Amino acid sequence: MQENNIIGDPHEPGSHALRCPQCHGALTVVQIEPIYEVDNTFNPYRTVVECASCSYRMVTESYTILGGIKNVDGQYVEIGSWGPTGSRMLSRFKYTVNEDLLKNLKKTQELVEFLILNESVVQIIG
Numbered sequence: 001m002q003e004n005n006i007i008g009d010p011h012e013p014g015s016h017a018l019r020c021p022q023c024h025g026a027l028t029v030v031q032i033e034p035i036y037e038v039d040n041t042f043n044p045y046r047t048v049v050e051c052a053s054c055s056y057r058m059v060t061e062s063y064t065i066l067g068g069i070k071n072v073d074g075q076y077v078e079i080g081s082w083g084p085t086g087s088r089m090l091s092r093f094k095y096t097v098n099e100d101l102l103k104n105l106k107k108t109q110e111l112v113e114f115l116i117l118n119e120s121v122v123q124i125i126g
């Protein structure tokens, strides 16, 4: 069980951090167990999203992608990664992480893991 703490920092300027829909508190993402899907390129995990301040709780799926940032345009981020056969892939997601962080990663072309939840990049695991 892998716990990824608070997504972004709600107090950080420019942060699009995920907030609790009920109380706007910070959300915690916990990846529970892998889901085995033959046809899925990525390895999804059954995932619980919980609020630190109230009883809000959501069960969903998430996965991580190892890659580098090709483009950030204010709404979407393009991530260059590799498929299971080693072929190059380009994926496009919305994001809730700090945009300056993404721009900086684009500049450095550093390879990092992106945590994807509901087709959005919600955390960068460096």
Ligand SMILES: [Zn+2]
Pocket: 020, 021, 022, 023, 024, 025, 051, 052, 053, 054, 055, 056
């Ligand atoms: Zn809450």
